[in-house]
Amino acid sequence: MNGVMNKDTVFFNGLEIPDQTINEIKSEEDGGGVLEDASFQGIVGLAFAGIAEPGDITILDNIK
Numbered sequence: 001m002n003g004v005m006n007k008d009t010v011f012f013n014g015l016e017i018p019d020q021t022i023n024e025i026k027s028e029e030d031g032g033g034v035l036e037d038a039s040f041q042g043i044v045g046l047a048f049a050g051i052a053e054p055g056d057i058t059i060l061d062n063i064k
Helices: none
Strands: 002-012 015-027
Touching: none
Parallel strands: none
Antiparallel strands: 002 015
């Protein structure tokens, strides 16, 4: 998978989570086309802060 990291407002089960880091998928290699017909354009990791990308606030820590 190739893409870029961005920030956006994420809506999750009625919660509005501003400035959340997301990974936008630009192309999929060797994935068998799994995401080709998906109804979304990015993914949000569920990592704990200790194993997340340095400087990123995880969605679990960003939910207010």
